[in-house]
Amino acid sequence: MGAVKTKRMPRAVREQQMMDAAVRTFGQRGYMAASMDEIAELAGVSKPLVYLYLNSKEDLFTACIRREATALVEAVRTGVVPDLPADRQLWEGLRAFFTHTAQNPDGWAVLHLQARTREPFAAEVTAMREEIVAFVTQLIVVAAREAHRDPNLPEREVAGLAEALVGAAESLAAWANATPGASARQAAATLMNFAWAGLGNLMEGRPWSPPATQES
Amino acid sequence: MGAVKTKRMPRAVREQQMMDAAVRTFGQRGYMAASMDEIAELAGVSKPLVYLYLNSKEDLFTACIRREATALVEAVRTGVVPDLPADRQLWEGLRAFFTHTAQNPDGWAVLHLQARTREPFAAEVTAMREEIVAFVTQLIVVAAREAHRDPNLPEREVAGLAEALVGAAESLAAWANATPGASARQAAATLMNFAWAGLGNLMEGRPWSPPATQES
Numbered sequence: 001m002g003a004v005k006t007k008r009m010p011r012a013v014r015e016q017q018m019m020d021a022a023v024r025t026f027g028q029r030g031y032m033a034a035s036m037d038e039i040a041e042l043a044g045v046s047k048p049l050v051y052l053y054l055n056s057k058e059d060l061f062t063a064c065i066r067r068e069a070t071a072l073v074e075a076v077r078t079g080v081v082p083d084l085p086a087d088r089q090l091w092e093g094l095r096a097f098f099t100h101t102a103q104n105p106d107g108w109a110v111l112h113l114q115a116r117t118r119e120p121f122a123a124e125v126t127a128m129r130e131e132i133v134a135f136v137t138q139l140i141v142v143a144a145r146e147a148h149r150d151p152n153l154p155e156r157e158v159a160g161l162a163e164a165l166v167g168a169a170e171s172l173a174a175w176a177n178a179t180p181g182a183s184a185r186q187a188a189a190t191l192m193n194f195a196w197a198g199l200g201n202l203m204e205g206r207p208w209s210p211p212a213t214q215e216s
Numbered sequence: 217m218g219a220v221k222t223k224r225m226p227r228a229v230r231e232q233q234m235m236d237a238a239v240r241t242f243g244q245r246g247y248m249a250a251s252m253d254e255i256a257e258l259a260g261v262s263k264p265l266v267y268l269y270l271n272s273k274e275d276l277f278t279a280c281i282r283r284e285a286t287a288l289v290e291a292v293r294t295g296v297v298p299d300l301p302a303d304r305q306l307w308e309g310l311r312a313f314f315t316h317t318a319q320n321p322d323g324w325a326v327l328h329l330q331a332r333t334r335e336p337f338a339a340e341v342t343a344m345r346e347e348i349v350a351f352v353t354q355l356i357v358v359a360a361r362e363a364h365r366d367p368n369l370p371e372r373e374v375a376g377l378a379e380a381l382v383g384a385a386e387s388l389a390a391w392a393n394a395t396p397g398a399s400a401r402q403a404a405a406t407l408m409n410f411a412w413a414g415l416g417n418l419m420e421g422r423p424w425s426p427p428a429t430q431e432s
Binding site: 030032033113114116117118119156157159160161163164165166167168169170171172174175176179182186187190191193194195 | 246248249329330332333334335372373375376377379380381382383384385386387388390391392395398402403406407409410411
């Protein structure tokens, strides 16, 4: 890519290209091993331009985490249809989650493997995770209300169930991305079989099965 | 602790004291922020002695990971009684897991938060995690056999269920350690309610409940 073409491109577009290259490099190499040279080359720009736009490797990584976390939460929120029963909302949310993590494996690796436990960056991912836990907690509360079982599910039990479900989803997403042929729909169905039938038993004693009308 | 007392203590005992101090420091501060000065002071020895015995911060961290991973797997294996039905084996295994992570919060933080995604160390934790996933996979296979449902649970579904269960347990252990008053037994019961009732539905369509005779 020549210098003339570089200058014609709006800064916002150029930045997104740099971040695409950065997410791919961070996701595949890890934060420590990823080099700014490689990111610049993959983005088709000079290294000084990456520093000019995104300041430092640390700031670039933070920008990647924010973009990927926002996109993931947005994908899950968009996937859920609010007026459906709680189990169907969870099913749609899980399908959206696993579809997004399957389509963005490097972004998921950045969030789940690279950023979550790296000290200066973990807070960004923790905030995203808490948003998803709160969303799942709300679904369980609504499900309990629908089943008129609120008094049988104390707040702490609901919080624990939401943590378990989110942990299971994280683990399955990493597994599905590392397992050739594992589809997002299969991962979502496995987790519904595992989780909702259990939650459903807690609520009403009946098993959950995926809706026959939904295919992906 | 004086120099004379130091010299009288066998090397193996001294090393364990250094590793106790290291696990506590790594678990609470994080790998990067932990200093060898602090570890030596907490262990009541000189810093050169830590280097003499355990070579480097990296080697000390690796030794901590190995010790904590071995202890965790050993605790789970010891907790499980092989001749019980699969759901009871899982219940005992989960109780042993959550009891161990509650009693060793710094060791769990080292494994789950510090080591799992840090590039030179992740392989140690991955090996431990794979051993636990294999153990859970085997429990699910046995449960399916007990219910004569093998053909309905293809190998990939079982693998996905095991990954979901382990991810849920990891997430709940971190949550329980961060939540005042959350007990190991409660965490295990929450996960059985969440997971086994679901798995049980997959197998036989009946809910799981904790055995009335078991208290801890």
